[in-house]
Amino acid sequence: MIKMTQSPLYFDVLIVGAGISGIGAACHLRRRCPSLSFAILEMRSDLGGTWDLFRYPGIRSDSDMYTLGYSFRPWPEPKAIAEGKDIKRYIRDTAREVGVEQHIRYRHKVLAANWHSEKCLWQVNVDTGENMSTIYEARFLFSCSGYYDYESGYKPDFTNEAKFSGPVVHTQDWDPALDWRDKRIVVIGSGATAITLVPALAKEAKEVVMLQRSPGYVASTTSKDPWVDPLSKFLPESLVYRILRWKHISLSIVLYQLAKAFPEQSATILINGVREALAGHCDVDQHFRPHYNPWDQRVCVVPESDFFLAIKEKKASVVTGHIERFTPDGILLTSGENLEADIIVVATGLKLKALGGVTLQVDSRDIPASDCTSYKGMMLSGIPNFFLFMGYSNASWTLKTDLTARYACRLIKHLDKKGYHYAKPNQPDSTVAEQDIMPLSAGYILRGKHLLPRQGNKHPWKIYQNYFLDWLSLELSPVIGNELSVGQRPSNSDWKNLE
Template sequence: MTASIEDRVDVIVIGAGLAGIAAAHALGSQHPDKSFLVLDAYEGHGGTWRSHRYPGVRSDSDLFTYGFRFKPWTGAPVASGAEILDYMREAIEEYGLEEHFRYQTRVTRADWDSVASLWHIEGVHGPEEAAFRTSCSFLWMCQGYYRHSRGYTPDWPVLASFEGRIIHPQHWPEGFDYSGKRVIVIGSGATAATLVPAMARKAAHVTMLQRSPTYFSVAPNRHPLAETLRELKVDDAIVHDIVRRKITYDHDAYFHHIRSHPERAKAELIAALPAWLSKAEVEKHFTPAYYPWQQRLALTPDGDLFQAIRDGKATVVTDTIEKITPSGIQLTSGDALDADIIVTATGFELCMDGDIDFSLNGTPFRFEDTVSYRGIMFTSVPNLARSIGYLRLSSWTLRCELIADFVCRMLATLDRVGAQSIEVREPQSRTGRRPSKGEVLPFTASYARRGKSTLPMTGPTPEWEAQDYWDEKDSLPAIDFTAETFVLRGLDGQKVDSAKVAARPMSGSRTRPAIETGAA
């Protein structure tokens, strides 16, 4: 039976992945009197972990920081997709959040009504995709940053001529049997690094075809401190909190190391590979032209990718594609690769707006025409926030939980001052620097470059750009929503005098238990 959609709630969260669950937990614990719904187009929770079902799918962050601060992780640092889905389900059940989730619910339109101070939401719901309409005072986008319905596959010449099977990892066929098949995996990022060793166990042979080399982090799938604390019978919540703090500290130290000493860091990463590969293989296939901090490191727990190469079950080829042939791929070098299956691990399509048609009082707008405040709010767009996590060394969930607290404080401010809406002002610069496409996605990955034109602009000072965890863990909680950066309005649309309300004491705030704060 499909649950109904209420006509009106205080908050609507779009997306039932990690960010959406973090938002739901924050709303339930910090604003228990507010009504809210979490809407998701899939038939269940999970987001990425529901759509990505390819062989070996696993996290590329440790679960102590990729997991929630409020739910201890008790397994190995790197977890399978199935384990992560179970963990998320347990979080929803343990905190009694099930009643707020509405699955198979796809939002197609959102219009802000400044007279009523409401977002009017339209979409389709249930297996029959029945139309629905609802309204909310605040809209919270937690659907991620890429298009779940379609992955990115380059338009290679004569792609349709291939006589075998072409699969994008986002659309892996359930129960697909590749036993004894020759497989080419195009790509060298985290997805390819996961697919190649997993498929190599059953396939006849797997070739990883990359345009250019990637850095890989090689480490055992264990955390010695966590293991020691568990052996000492320390409570799981305390273990989770301590190890989470330790990992975030180590990540920050390492990021500063690779930024300050890029050549040394590059040499250190490459130095780990000769244990599996020849010097010639390392130089040709695993020595990137960029520096380690410019893209996320691909994870190879226990060196599984390199074990597959060493054992002869997998091969790496660095070349570019001239065309697809009936039997495989013709390379620019003149070589050819034959295959029964081609897997296009070639990345995502950026989609920052969730494929929703947005408008203000009936007039359409595009997020790329706005200026983004810390990647969370957008100029002249009232009562809307977006949760997007870290994309380099720090994990996605660390930032989503910081943003969850940010949004809950913002809602508390609206209640305290009697305002109905809040929006962020267009930034001003004494230097005359204009907004530009900046650090909304601070990344050089191909999907970020392809989709840069669809990103919001960033402002002239650092507060208008997304920062790193060690800045934001202190700066986000310190933001004053009655400051001149923000515009507060009453039900009549008139501005609330921030100077008069700034001194009003906060009431009814709820403090999280110390153990929940973790590294966040």
Template sequence: MTSAPHVEHVDVLIVGAGISGIGAARYLGVEHPQRSVAVLEGRERPGGTWDLFRYPGIRSDSDLHTFGYEFKPWRDQESIAGADQILRYLRETIEENGLADKIRYQHRVVAADWSSERARWIVTVQGPEGDRFRMSAGWIFGGTGYYRYDQGYTPAFPGRERFTGEIVHPQHWPEDLDYAGKRIVVVGSGATAVTLVPAMAEQAAHVTMLQRTPTYILPVPKVDPFARAAQRIFGAERGYAIARRKNILQQSAIWRFCQRFPKAARAIIRYVNEKQLPEGFDVDRHFNPPYDPWDQRLCAVPDGDLFKTIRRGEADVVTDRIETFTETGIRLASGQHLDADVIVTATGLNLQLFGGMELSVDGEPVVPPETVIHRGTMLSGVPNFSLAVGYTNSSWTLKIGILCQYLCDLLARMDERGHDTAWVVADPNLPTRPLLDFDAGYVQRSLDDLPRQGPRAPWLMSMSYLEDKRLLDGPLVSEGLRFSGPTDRPARLAASAEAAS
């Protein structure tokens, strides 16, 4: 008689070794050192987004004093940093906190089914050789972000097959792409496009940013003089904390001003753009979006590099619609033709929750739009599961720090009371709305596939660090949160079975 294969069990399974997963592993290691933790990463290296994207000039669009972790000072001079600097910072975090032995690369979580009877997740994992095996976990932390890593978004462009040059999506940048001395058209106007244009202009013959709709773009200092002074005067840790606090308040103030006074914010941004651009440039056509500031994310350009590139004549902006690709470029609805040797489709992302893993509870599939988010992390009806989604209007990591601390506090409370299961119950009459109040195309295309949010805390998907911090500092147990342990499990299972029959 053969025995059943051994199934490894961990107390907390973290999915993803990007900025969210690494942060979660560190928080748990410090506050719950007795818990076993494993981090499963589908790719060969850590870093998530910052390792995946390899296009020229890739950088943060938030300052690293808030995009970095609260527990690890950012020591580089530049506060708007490139991917190589961010990856070095993440690798240092792994090394300094002894996380390397917790991370397993080329391990992709395929599915996870919660067993109410056993109070644990049964997880299907695909290993490096394509083999599948099972693990079990007391809690799952989904540090996978919210977009697909294997596929970016590209609209169906008429005539695409006719173009004889190269077409590249930034999410799949070829290492051997030679664009020196060539004519480049970058389709798009978001954070990726405004990064690519000045970076590619250094070698290209000319770069055109082709946009259907303008984006709000603001110059920001690449080096934060306040942060450098604070660290010089108060030391690395205290200076970092002071700069971080200042930037959090500054980000919050700017966002609130834009929300409350959109016309004034629009006028200020236009004034700044006009001063940065060549005399006579058509600012209203190319840098005046039809929506209000922060209805979509503002794009930051360090030291105004995009504007400098335009002033030097190395790049230009065209606002029009694509009629068709041609053999030699793109013909626009206006009749204009853009000659191109390389076309870069900086057209956005495809959203994907949970890194593509299939979630189920007692064999019943979890349908995300039928769930409601609780405190920005747990989903109604899904026990012992945390979802990590950062801010869209501020630094991603600020939210992740809040969520990690909340998980640590929640686990500590469960330990104190002998509980092993936590879940959320939403009032079936609770009015809901889409998870993200954000007009970006990649969000709007996927809202129907995402969980919902409610009208008030704790059911809100808050986008305010200050509000989230107050919630974290307040009572841990809030509306809808339930707990159980081994002693009351039989009664609960019997009640569930009766309700289902």
């Protein structure tokens, strides 16, 4: 039985999650709204989110740090594609520098949040461990917990898995004590995790095979931007960072738009790039020609061609096929081929979890996220004073969450100045057609899209996946639009004493 503490703890803003977006949101609050009180509730024992959770060899960013980093604090390292430990250190250093680290409350798992219309307050139920639960109250609630399940990744049911004599390890549950040196390893998967893991394992493993059901798009990139050194000779670090940030933002938007406008030509360019990188060491048409268009799923980046080099040096290989069953010494494919293995690594992706599993209520009535429509990609229809921090599917996560944090601060300051107590997106009218919120066909998206909010087919309900358009919408347009209702609590409301 869970015991509940008696007196609610009050803050102006509660931030759920101490990952890259939660720390960023707190930093913006500290810088732009210094008079507001806030707390960051983190269910894990340390900050970092994704960059604390994943510990598999080679873990790194799949986009450049000039855009994955914060707009207000330059990425300090020369490499644009960074290792996970360096990203976590950057997040921690940012939290310390801005003064938000002391506001984090670890091992605080948010279970439910109920908006009280009469009080214009969120009442948040938090599991603090050891069968104890605490109630927090807040004017505003920021959901910065991402969109996937931190407790377990997606793992298919493999026939006869128990008969395999070695360990079967999911990348989300990687054991640092696992001895994989001089072992034969099969990595099941073809996404960014597998592309990252294979060359890291290949350095010391006896043999690494990446087993994929179907190919994905893969592109080489440099780990260090070639503009860094020339610009650094003449310009200060902060200005170099801004220039490179806008360069990478612009380039990502242009390449994405070209890929969507000219999918066949873009696919040819990507596949020819792989062909050139492998130089005849692999059947490119069999293993690297996807059955979908570029950016129907994310394009995997390969810094310094390390994945291709592992194949060329015969330290790694790619097999495309379907699993029939596990065997005591490996995996039998439906083609009859047997892949021998000492260790099998499952890199089959994520499980979606909306709002970090938090149950949202308005006046004690459950409001599933899937019943809501996203407003400007950051608020939900019918939910007052609530911000959902979700990044781009075609660019760095932080670009959009950074814009969301800045807009949230702008809106809160406007409400306080005008004497309003809440802002709530209205329900979209009948002319707005609903669409999936994430425009990707990746397996983890298809499996869990029914859990996520929807988007509409026109502004402000449509998510454009375009930083420039969002910058115009969130930075330059009026803070209160026609689809956003604002109001005050009843004058007789004892708003800080919820029953």
